[in-house]
Amino acid sequence: MSKAKRVTTSNDVGALATSPNERILRSIHELYERGPGGSNAGSSRGGVGLLDIANDPLLRVKCFKPRKKVNCMIIGNHSAGKSSFINWYIGESVQTTGVAIETRGFTFVTSGRKRETLKGDATFAFYDYLEGVQDMEGLNANIFTEISTSKEKNFSCVDFLDSPGLVDGDMEYPFDVGKVINWLGDHVDLILCFFDPIGQALCKRTMKVIESLNENHADKLAYYMSKADQVEKEHDRQRVLIQITQNLSSRIKNSHAFKLPTVYLPRDDLTVPIPNAIEEVCEDIDRAIRLTVQKNLTSMKEDCTRIGARIEEVIKTNDAHKVDNMKRSMRGITLMIIGWVVMFLSLYIAVKEVCATPVIAHGLRKLLPSAPQLELLLSKEAEVRWLGIKHGGAYALALCLVIYAVITYVKNAVWQLHTLLTKKELAKLQQYQQYITGFMKLREGLYKEYFASLHQSG
Incomplete structure (x- = not known):
């Protein structure tokens, strides 16, 4: 399949699509926002997005634009290696590591054309779905976005969310950290839980947050014991694994299928080989990307079906x-x-x-x-x-x-007559029907591209 031209805008900081999944996610986003023409809505050459049709006063269909990227939140106790993993994944040190105070805020890490840092208000403007949490006291000054130009792995399809390190004791957060994490849990696609075998892997705050997330988002959670290379003896690692597993078993759903692989950043100077499942973490991210592609394609079909049904309903109502x-x-x-x-x-x-x-x-x-x-x-x-x-x-x-x-x-x-649609309005609805048919055909093409990418990866 040939590469389609994509029109960029001033607010598009993403890198040009390269992988099939990235192209599909961006294509779906473009179809919702600007339509097949890729131009401004309402232009004579097309360019009417699915959202423009849904929001037309004649229809008023509730419809949401799918995100172009997968959101992956990483939680865990302080010094669990959350920031280090992000730096390793993208191949760039955008997150400070090893300092306690740096873990007290939330940081989004996303790909873009230019290295940039966005602070509170800019971050809320960049991620419009944060509108429901932006008024929480103390959060505005402690939420940031780091834009990186990295093209490593599948970073162009992922937005990482680095959360504050969770600790017990006298540590005070400028906001209700548990409440914010649970709120964000509704809006992310994957939640990676890192447990530090040396630090406070079993801290009560961490366990409480995980237990709360399990109530509604058990399918999004994946658990890993990080920094496994820092525990040299096998029996010490096994002891920590058992302790963490026992503490989590009563707090999570489907505990019979619970896994806690050991992960650490790759290194060549290990004297004793230690099992490293860091590629499994990457596979979890890749799986979330594939599931998001499927989910967005399904959402597009459902939205097109609802909008098409609404158009037919309006026309039939007008005839009646x-x-x-x-x-x-x-x-x-x-x-x-x-x-x-x-x-x-x-x-x-x-x-x-x-x-x-x-x-x-x-x-x-x-x-x-x-x-x-x-x-x-x-x-x-x-x-x-x-x-x-x-x-x-x-x-x-x-x-x-x-x-x-x-x-x-x-x-x-x-003799109270119904207001009827004008000829112009009827023509517009009929044109919308043609657009919806075109959207569905484009969706079929995107599905074929997705299936082709699965065969290529296999």
């Missing part, structure tokens, strides 16, 4: 409103005609009553002395014709006016 408007118009016209008849009857009664008054009758007899119809109109019987009572016409007139008022009210009530 057309038919209903015709029925309402027919009822309204019928009531309007009946109202006219009643109004004409009221005018006839009013004229007859007026003409029957002595002054008007006398004047009419002088004006038209030989009109037999006039005499019939002005006869004494005319005064009692209406309702069989004298001056019954006045009552009949009042009754007709009341009936006319009721008919007018009912007519206005039933």
Whole structure:
């Protein structure tokens, strides 16, 4: 598959896509944000993103843009090697290691075109999903983003989140560290738990955080005993492994499938070989990337299906409103005609009553002395014709006016027409349907590229 051109923007700090997974993740992001054209939304050449369609006032479908990268949070006690692992993975020392105070904040490590450091407000602006936690007291001054130009491993597909080292005792954090970690657990794809065999691997704060994360995110957690090379004797390592396993077994779900591999940064000067599962950590990250690719492709299908169904619903509703408007118009016209008849009857009664008054009758007899119809109109019987009572016409007139008022009210009530879509709006919806069909075809192509990458890696 040939490389497609990707239009970059001023806020795009990511490196150009190189791996299949990275290309797929970025392509999905582009389809949501700018559409197949890659230009600004609403341009004549296309460039309408899936979010633009979903957010159209005609549709208003709730839809979220998938992230371009996998978020991997690393937690553990102080000096567990979290920052050292990140530096090793990306091949660049962006995180300070070995100093207690440096672990008191959260640091995002992401790939970009230029080496840069973002502080609190800039970090919250860069990661829009942090909006729900940015008002937590003390966090703004203790959250950072390190942008690295590294292209090592699959770093271009991963955002690392280095968390504060967890310790017991008098250590005070400027924010509720457990609460923030649990909140972030809802928004990351993978949580690596590092236990230092020499430090405070079994500290209560660490165990409490892990137990809390297990309530809702057991499937995201992976456990490792880090810095295994610092325990020279095998029986000492086994003793620490057993202690950690026993402490965790009662706090985690699926403890029967629990594994705690030993990891350490590769080195050539070891006198005694020690099992090192650091490549397994990398595989956990790669697996999270693959799962995210699958999840984003599935989300794209679901969103396209929901948006397509919503478009059909709006068009069908508009057609039903057309038919209903015709029925309402027919009822309204019928009531309007009946109202006219009643109004004409009221005018006839009013004229007859007026003409029957002595002054008007006398004047009419002088004006038209030989009109037999006039005499019939002005006869004494005319005064009692209406309702069989004298001056019954006045009552009949009042009754007709009341009936006319009721008919007018009912007519206005039933002649309330639905607002119909304009031709331009209908054309837009039909164009949206074509876009959705195009998105689904592009998704099929992305899936083929994903499957092809699996065969290549195999």
